[in-house]
Amino acid sequence: MGPANRKKKKQKEEEKKKSQEIEDKMKKDLENQNKKIKLLVLGTGESGKSTFLKQLMILYKGGFGKQDKALYTTTIRSNLIGHTKILIDAINELGIEVKSKSKKIMREFYEMEYYSSEDLTENVQSQITTLWQDPGFKEAYDRRSEFQLPDTANFYLNNCERISDPKFEPTQEDILLCRIPTTGVNVIQFTVDDRPWQVVDVGGQRSERRKWIHQFDDVSIVLYVVATSEYNQKLYEDQTVNRMHESLILFDQTANSDLFKEKNCVVLFNKIDLLKQKIKNIDLKVCFPEYTSGKNYEQACEFIKQKFLEVGRNTKRTIFTHFTCATDTENMRGVFDAVTTTVLEAELKKDGYI
Numbered sequence: 001m002g003p004a005n006r007k008k009k010k011q012k013e014e015e016k017k018k019s020q021e022i023e024d025k026m027k028k029d030l031e032n033q034n035k036k037i038k039l040l041v042l043g044t045g046e047s048g049k050s051t052f053l054k055q056l057m058i059l060y061k062g063g064f065g066k067q068d069k070a071l072y073t074t075t076i077r078s079n080l081i082g083h084t085k086i087l088i089d090a091i092n093e094l095g096i097e098v099k100s101k102s103k104k105i106m107r108e109f110y111e112m113e114y115y116s117s118e119d120l121t122e123n124v125q126s127q128i129t130t131l132w133q134d135p136g137f138k139e140a141y142d143r144r145s146e147f148q149l150p151d152t153a154n155f156y157l158n159n160c161e162r163i164s165d166p167k168f169e170p171t172q173e174d175i176l177l178c179r180i181p182t183t184g185v186n187v188i189q190f191t192v193d194d195r196p197w198q199v200v201d202v203g204g205q206r207s208e209r210r211k212w213i214h215q216f217d218d219v220s221i222v223l224y225v226v227a228t229s230e231y232n233q234k235l236y237e238d239q240t241v242n243r244m245h246e247s248l249i250l251f252d253q254t255a256n257s258d259l260f261k262e263k264n265c266v267v268l269f270n271k272i273d274l275l276k277q278k279i280k281n282i283d284l285k286v287c288f289p290e291y292t293s294g295k296n297y298e299q300a301c302e303f304i305k306q307k308f309l310e311v312g313r314n315t316k317r318t319i320f321t322h323f324t325c326a327t328d329t330e331n332m333r334g335v336f337d338a339v340t341t342t343v344l345e346a347e348l349k350k351d352g353y354i
């Protein structure tokens with residue numbers, strides 16, 4: 001073979017290689033286009049994971065149907081009774097003074113053993129309303145960091161009459177604020193711009209975390225939710241452990257685990273609406289003695305963020321952060337758009353486009 005023929009052969013081989021490369025890339029792009037994006041939502045109990053999923057239901061699945069609303073009606077009503085009982089117990093334990101009329105109702109609450117949504121009769125509704133108007137009950141609510149009461153209890157107590165109405169149908173806000181601790185796994189699937197998404201929400205309380213391992217396959221991105229307002233609260237599972245400390249330890253175990261240290265990670269610093277209110281009265285020092293910037297919302301946000309970033313610094317990947325209010329639909333729409341961009345950019349980077 002002469003030099004001209006050799007050159008021609010080499011050129012042909014190179015062209016074939018190039019066209020094979022282009023074909024492979026196109027195939028991969030097509031596969032990627034159809035590949036589901038799996039988002040795993042992690043975090044400690046009550047941080048707001050399921051609330052994020054509820055927002056995705058509203059944004060991408062048309063909201064809540066009749067069946068969902070019936071379930072939330074029952075839960076909201078029984079929660080209302082449950083929260084009243086928690087406040088009664090706290091008043092007794094903390095020795096808070098209440099009016100004699102309230103004392104009588106409190107005794108009746110014990111004797112009648114009110115428990116389920118069916119117990120929320122007109123009479124019980126009027127009793128709860130009377131109790132909630134008693135300054136002693138407001139004092140107990142303000143001291144809720146000394147016992148376990150969901151922050152949203154006051155919303156339902158303020159709306160007791162509406163909720164007790166036989167014709168009550170929960171609004172979007174009622175549902176977003178409703179607390180149902182997750183046991184097991186919630187999965188929601190939907191499509192955004194022709195790309196299928198699967199979002200997996202797990203229970204964050206200690207007893208639930210051992211189930212997490214079953215959800216770790218094919219995860220595209222991990223979303224870690226932190227409740228920024230819980231810096232002065234103790235764990236539901238262990239009254240000796242500060243909730244924010246627990247969240248930091250869990251983030252350390254999650255972000256630095258072999259399974260996740262290569263994965264994209266987004267941290268949602270959630271419940272900023274509650275943090276904004278709380279920080280006016282309670283210094284972040286109660287949780288982090290080294291914090292010296294006082295009762296300042298911006299400084300507290302920055303400090304909390306740095307604490308989590310420090311923990312995640314062991315790995316090379318970027319940790320994306322957002323300050324959020326998971327009960328605010330527009331806020332969550334923006335956050336989910338940003339998460340989408342993060343995932344798509346990471347894919348382009350992996351495929352060598354950027």
Ligand SMILES: Nc1nc2c(ncn2[C@@H]2O[C@H](COP(=O)(O)OP(=O)(O)OP(=O)(O)O)[C@@H](O)[C@H]2O)c(=O)[nH]1
Binds near residue numbers: 043
């Ligand atoms: N005010 C306020 N309340 C929030 C926010 N995010 C969540 N909540 C409320 O906090 C409570 C707990 O939220 P969930 O979404 O159930 O928490 P979770 O992380 O799923 O908890 P587990 O299932 O136990 O792990 C609910 O009553 C929510 O309505 C927020 O940003 N602001």
Ligand SMILES: [Mg+2]
Binds near residue numbers: 049051182201204
């Ligand atoms: Mg949950």
